Amino acid sequence: MTPLATRHAQPPPTAPVPFAQALLFWFKLGFISFGGPAGQIAIMHAELVERRRWISERRFLHALNYCMLLPGPEAQQLATYIGWLMHRTWGGIVAGALFVLPSLFILIALSWVYVRFGDVPVVSGIFYGIKPAVTALVLHAAHRIGTRALQNGWMWGIAAASFVAIFVLHAPFPAIVLAAGLIGFFGARRWPAVFALGGGPQEGQAGYGPALIDDDTPTPAHARFSRRHLARVLGAGLALWLAAMALLLATQGWEGALTQMGWFFTKAALLTFGGAYAVLPYLYQGAVEHYHWLSGPQMIDGLALGETTPGPLIMVVAFVGFVGGWLQQVWGADALFAGAAAAATVVTFFTFLPSFVFILAGGPAVEATHGKLGFTAPLSAITAAVVGVILNLALFFAYHLLWPRGWDGPFDALSALIALGAAWALFRWRIGVLPLLATCGAAGLAARSLLALF
Numbered sequence: 001m002t003p004l005a006t007r008h009a010q011p012p013p014t015a016p017v018p019f020a021q022a023l024l025f026w027f028k029l030g031f032i033s034f035g036g037p038a039g040q041i042a043i044m045h046a047e048l049v050e051r052r053r054w055i056s057e058r059r060f061l062h063a064l065n066y067c068m069l070l071p072g073p074e075a076q077q078l079a080t081y082i083g084w085l086m087h088r089t090w091g092g093i094v095a096g097a098l099f100v101l102p103s104l105f106i107l108i109a110l111s112w113v114y115v116r117f118g119d120v121p122v123v124s125g126i127f128y129g130i131k132p133a134v135t136a137l138v139l140h141a142a143h144r145i146g147t148r149a150l151q152n153g154w155m156w157g158i159a160a161a162s163f164v165a166i167f168v169l170h171a172p173f174p175a176i177v178l179a180a181g182l183i184g185f186f187g188a189r190r191w192p193a194v195f196a197l198g199g200g201p202q203e204g205q206a207g208y209g210p211a212l213i214d215d216d217t218p219t220p221a222h223a224r225f226s227r228r229h230l231a232r233v234l235g236a237g238l239a240l241w242l243a244a245m246a247l248l249l250a251t252q253g254w255e256g257a258l259t260q261m262g263w264f265f266t267k268a269a270l271l272t273f274g275g276a277y278a279v280l281p282y283l284y285q286g287a288v289e290h291y292h293w294l295s296g297p298q299m300i301d302g303l304a305l306g307e308t309t310p311g312p313l314i315m316v317v318a319f320v321g322f323v324g325g326w327l328q329q330v331w332g333a334d335a336l337f338a339g340a341a342a343a344a345t346v347v348t349f350f351t352f353l354p355s356f357v358f359i360l361a362g363g364p365a366v367e368a369t370h371g372k373l374g375f376t377a378p379l380s381a382i383t384a385a386v387v388g389v390i391l392n393l394a395l396f397f398a399y400h401l402l403w404p405r406g407w408d409g410p411f412d413a414l415s416a417l418i419a420l421g422a423a424w425a426l427f428r429w430r431i432g433v434l435p436l437l438a439t440c441g442a443a444g445l446a447a448r449s450l451l452a453l454f
Helices: 003-007 019-032 036-051 057-069 074-117 121-149 153-167 173-190 227-252 257-271 276-290 296-308 313-328 333-367 373-402 413-429 433-453
Strands: none
Touching: 019 036, 019 074, 036 057, 036 074, 057 074, 057 333, 057 373, 074 121, 074 296, 074 313, 074 333, 121 153, 121 296, 121 373, 121 413, 121 433, 153 173, 153 373, 173 373, 227 257, 227 333, 257 276, 257 313, 257 333, 276 296, 276 313, 276 373, 296 313, 296 373, 296 433, 313 333, 373 413, 413 433
């Protein structure tokens, strides 16, 4: 046997995974899922595809690209999908919930520290250094996704067109997603190779061995499409939403801050696509400019906190809810923390409820589309469009970072220097998110301290 054959020798098939074992893994994942969507997906790929072999790479990518099509956090939806595929409905609910809950509790605690001590020079100095790092992280995310998605001139053209559409024409993101999907659907009929889904193992490339859910594993009975299952999931999701909204209306009224948060974040969950980086401009427009729940600089601070905690980056909504609940005194001046924590919980519930419904209701239809170009081609085009949208977001953050008082105000050269250093560390040295944020936070604190001396 040649050395190459020995290296690619296939390990034995993996044994069925008990629900308790899967539960422990999803619990662990909720505490180690740092690094934003790309980092979280990489962790799941390493654990579930390469190490544990619970699912094959092609099935993993097939599920991932469906999640990328949906509004909401793709990494959390992917965990829900795999949990559902392995252990039915409760498996999906447990996997998705444990992906979110640790981050919710941690962010409530950090948000309290922020609103109570955010004006302390030490804290403000740290955030001064972290903001440029966040801008560099968003730019790096556009590059990272682009290297995977922009494999030919068509994909580059779609990305460029989406950037122009949102940056120059201020087109709504759902319209960009729809247009890209249509281009992929009809373009694949004429040029199928252009829109073929990339990223999986190429012909002749060794995989990771037989998986529990392999390429040719038949779809389990619970994952097969049925109208009865679809109606049951949609009915349960609608009932939960109506019950929560009715409770808010009864206790807060329609104009109450919690009710408005529930309604706004329901729209955010349903109308925004492309993951956390793409949804942030919509959140900024609503939470900062329309409802005035928090300020623009506070929004960027919230994103910095979201980057430093496990769980999906869209958990920045918990920070928005907490700060908004605190400033609006939703439960009165004597219960600031309780009201703010309730607001964070409310926005988290309304943000993530649709994600569970999308996966549990749509998963059976997706399982019937393995290898069908008519399904995967629109996803490839949409992924390319998302690159342009994230690049627009990077410019959005850079503007607020470098000209904090608008174009007529002074240029913040120190922030620009920290941002350039962060970008260099990301692109040249591929530094991790947490070391980057810690280094930039220390640099911001040192810079503020030195400026205070002169």
